[in-house]
Amino acid sequence: MTILKNLAYNIYTRRFLRWVIFESEKAKALLEWSRDTLTPDEHYWLMLDALEEAPGRTGKMSGFTLLPYVSWNTRAHRICGGYWRHYSCVFGSSDLGRLVRQNKLFANKFDVMYDSLPVTCLRNWLDDRKFRTNEIWNPHRSPVSIN
Numbered sequence: 001m002t003i004l005k006n007l008a009y010n011i012y013t014r015r016f017l018r019w020v021i022f023e024s025e026k027a028k029a030l031l032e033w034s035r036d037t038l039t040p041d042e043h044y045w046l047m048l049d050a051l052e053e054a055p056g057r058t059g060k061m062s063g064f065t066l067l068p069y070v071s072w073n074t075r076a077h078r079i080c081g082g083y084w085r086h087y088s089c090v091f092g093s094s095d096l097g098r099l100v101r102q103n104k105l106f107a108n109k110f111d112v113m114y115d116s117l118p119v120t121c122l123r124n125w126l127d128d129r130k131f132r133t134n135e136i137w138n139p140h141r142s143p144v145s146i147n
Contacts, residue, residue, distance in 0.1 A: 001030070006046040011105075015056030020048055068106035069099065082115060093117045100125060 020027040027048055034040035049057050071080055071089035081094030088108060091099060092115045099107055099122065110119050 001026070001047060002050065003043060004046045004050055005043045010045055010049075012045065012049060012058060013056035016049065016054055016058070017056075019055050020045075024048070024054075026051065068108045069102040069104040070108045071095070071098075082111065082118075085109070085111075090114065091118050093121075096121055 030044060030047060031040075034044050037043070048054055049059065051057065071077065071091070073080070073084050073087045073089070079095075079098070080089035080092070082090040082092030084090070089095070090109050090111045091107065096118055099118070107122075112119055
């Protein structure tokens, strides 16, 4: 098995996840091997998804299209309304404007013990987008229907 590394943010099919969780001996062995690694979530899913025998697989590096919004502590970019942890921003209340302008499925990272407002506001913002008409957000798209 080739060792691959990607971000921890990926989307996989149900068929693939069922295979990983309930059926695959290789997945169990890789999980056991991963216990001694620093960030197993950055290689575990990607390596299994790369296996030819994996049903419902999406292929190597497919999750890269869903890169999360991460504010890294670099010379070119040092904006953080919360605090820095492992060179990335733990978002605070003043980051909300930037967060809602991103076209990303994920945002990394939050600490509700430090500041719960960003999570609460984002949850309300997403609910508003889901249940109200999208005139403000996207006039060409109708609201999501919940059955």
